[in-house]
Amino acid sequence: MDTERLVSLIRPEVKSLAGYVAGKAPSGSYKRRIKLASNENLVINNSDVQRHIKRILSSPSLEYYPDSHQTRLREAVISFLEREGFSISPEQIVFGDGSGESLQMVMMAFVNPGDTVVIPEQSFSLYRTRAILAGARVVEVRRKNLWVDLDALKETAIQTRAKLVVFSNPDNPTSTTHGGDDLERFLRGIPPDVLVLLDEAYIHFANWRESGLHFVTRYPNLIIMHTLSKAFGLAALRVGFTVSHPILAEQMEKIRLPFNLGLLAQEGAWYRLTHPNRIWESVEIICRERKALIDFLEKEGRHPLPAGGNFVFCDFGPEYKRIVEYLENHGITVRSLGSFGYDPRFVRITVGGPRDMTYFKKIFLLAVREAGLP
């Protein structure tokens, strides 16, 4: 078969997509390598999870499928949330192989070809690509001074008779964060037949007590999405979940691949959730470093936005390329936001621990001074 005929077999929606651009890991043989490009938790000490996984690996269990119902993990999520003041029942939770898969399941279960999905412009790219794959018409809503504009999202959802609205709070990549009151005002104005998927990947670094989890009972059209890749520090294990009305969760369960979470993912996540102190210790350190980084960037005239996530959005200026390259040449990667649709002078920096941040600031200053930049 010639290549043209092969290409004609590809779905047009798939052909139209650009591939996912992941944060760059430092390459080369630098003394220090620091990846500040993917918003992972660089502070948490997961040695206890690693020990638990080793124990699991030493028992003869690899021949068997993992628990399809994820019972132990489900109970651990419920107890964790209970301790934090959120009352959730088992039939409200659906696990995904990372929250990326959860997002995909929401699209697959609820979005028909031709339905409208409303998202903020210049957001986490999976919202757009997964909606397009579902055959949806994607309507992107303008931001307001870089913030997600909840009023405009609501108005657009009403005007377009949307099926689904998706956004993250804290927002990726700006890190700007709406409080619980803003969220509730938004939810109150959304018609009950419009679904809302609220992605709270970074909420643990922000106003966690005001999480949208509080609103799931009052607004049955609300689906909350969480991940263990960020504050919980388990990006490598791939665990995410949604919390929703049981009727919606039941439908998502039907399309979930039966063994989507492997044994090690389930066990590692279970251990972290049942031993949560290290999560909150790391969150505290990151929040302290985040404030220090914002102060530093402000002093350096790089206009950081207020940040609720474990990352800071700022403006490296017209000389961004030289700064980013200088950082990379010293083993540090950050995320220049061209692939998100911003001018690439806008940069997202993951907040690490004190040593990483001291090194980042030192190299940043060298980049600016040695290159004779303003």
Ligand SMILES: Cc1ncc(COP(=O)(O)O)c(C=O)c1O
């Ligand atoms: C806003 C947001 N949502 C979801 C995810 C996906 O996380 P994961 O698939 O690792 O759970 C990310 C990852 O960077 C993100 O930034």
